[in-house]
Ligand SMILES: [Mg+2]
């Protein structure tokens with residue numbers, strides 16, 4: 001029997017799912033409660049977001065291990081520059097001093113999201129705050145794609161990694177949301193640890209083969225996967241071997257052959273991060289299960305125009 | 313002393329205001345409560361919207377006198393086509409049968425807003441519902457640019473027009489929001505009636521000289537203005553003569569000379585509807601008081617990048 005979280009991310013003949021990437025990064029501050037609330041309010045019930053852990057072991061929602069200069073402002077109101085503090089070296093009380101409500105338009109990163117609303121007084125949320133938000137009855141159809149970001153500075157100690165996985169899983173379980181959450185990562189060894197600690201929660205394996213000009217260097221976490229270049233390797237088969245329920249390839253990587261193989265193996269396929277109209281159309285043509293996007297309204301428009309639903 | 317509503321729409325040395333056009337038409341269904349709530353939630357406290365009246369004399373928020381095919385769906389889920397019913401021929405109970413949550417991508421109008429979220433179960437709001445929304449304490453900084461749409465089919469009877477103005481003004485007054493509302497129209501005779509009925513509420517005069525390919529034919533209401541083509545005519549002077557506090561020119565019309573004249577006369581100048589980045593930049597260069605836009609996040613980004621505020 002397919003787990004309910006996996007069903008929630010699976011398309012069907014007339015349904016392709018929409019997953020809000022970091023909430024709705026194109027429209028609202030990324031990985032913010034206001035952004036998640038926006039996505040939910042437009043009927044985008046599937047949320048992708050990134051989790052790391054503070055020095056005092058609080059799982060928080062932010063993309064990078066180091067504070068991200070183009071979207072973090074200090075108390076002086078200025079965007080961070082130079083070497084930024086690591087989340088793992090900050091107490092939660094220090095982390096919430098930063099404001100993540102705006103983007104620095106002088107940076108390449110900032111230029112990528114020209115429509116993002118600019119707010120003040122927006123803080124890095126605890127994982128627990130998002131869990132509380134989606135626990136409201138009006139959002140009882142929502143499901144979470146919780147990305148665990150491994151920390152190359154800490155992971156030498158497997159003790160740290162195990163504690164991270166354990167902290168995240170226990171928050172989700174305690175909130176009663178284990179059956180609405182997928183654990184998702186580029187770090188397949190972290191997902192193996194998830195499987196070990198909580199075998200009944202589905203895991204979702206991220207992959208990327210093609211270079212992405214935009215995403216390159218943005219992320220400071222680990223990518224740990226099998227060697228996909230070995231002759232005869234099929235990524236969907238590797239995902240199954242690793243116990244995965246979802247495969248999340250970079251949208252430029254996916255082929256008809258791999259998609260057919262994933263289908264044959266019963267994998268749900270969600271592609272990331274699809275923003276340009278022509279790429280959205282190509283993913284609809286391929287008929288993937290789910291499209292992860294910074295512009296959920298745009299994907300809704302393309303789906304609606306072509307007669308698809310994204311909700312049951 | 314300048315009225316508080318006019319102050320709310322006036323810029324200053326480091327402030328240019330952002331007004332959400334029909335809420336935030338580029339991102340959310342136009343003239344919908346969810347759209348207004350979105351704009352308010354991102355700190356866009358100035359809302360522009362359009363009011364017409366049903367057969368049973370309920371002021372409602374929608375742009376056209378005839379239901380707008382590209383954004384109205386009937387009970388069968390299909391967008392309206394052909395000749396659409398007039399709001400003035402519908403009872404409120406009939407009007408709320410239509411769903412305004414989506415856009416028809418097959419139409420030219422639909423193609424103009426490719427990022428608009430697609431929702432179901434969204435109804436034409438009563439004016440009273442918006443007044444209730446902005447009466448919440450969290451939105452106590454919000455101000456309304458209430459556009460009265462005259463109805464060429466009805467206005468032959470001045471009785472109808474007077475009843476429309478009276479119904480709108482009494483709803484606003486009864487909600488205690490008269491000091492947070494501007495009355496705004498292309499129909500200067502309607503604004504004269506507003507001045508007659510409620511001389512202490514400021515009025516805002518819309519003008520358009522250049523043709524707009526996009527907006528042409530979209531609107532079915534009356535434009536009634538003095539003759540701007542007469543030699544020596546200055547539009548800002550005409551606005552003052554008509555008792556206006558705001559002048560709202562189409563953004564392609566505005567010149568340095570007219571802006572300087574408006575300033576000298578003490579008029580607040582808000583330009584509509586500015587969506588393209590280069591046009592937004594030009595309006596910032598001119599340093600208008602306020603920019604009316606379908607993409608409030610985009611205008612916030614341009615202002616933020618250039619060191620401007622939009623709120624006090
Ligand atoms: Mg992620």
Ligand SMILES: [Mg+2]
Pocket residue numbers: 360361362459
């Ligand atoms: Mg209007």
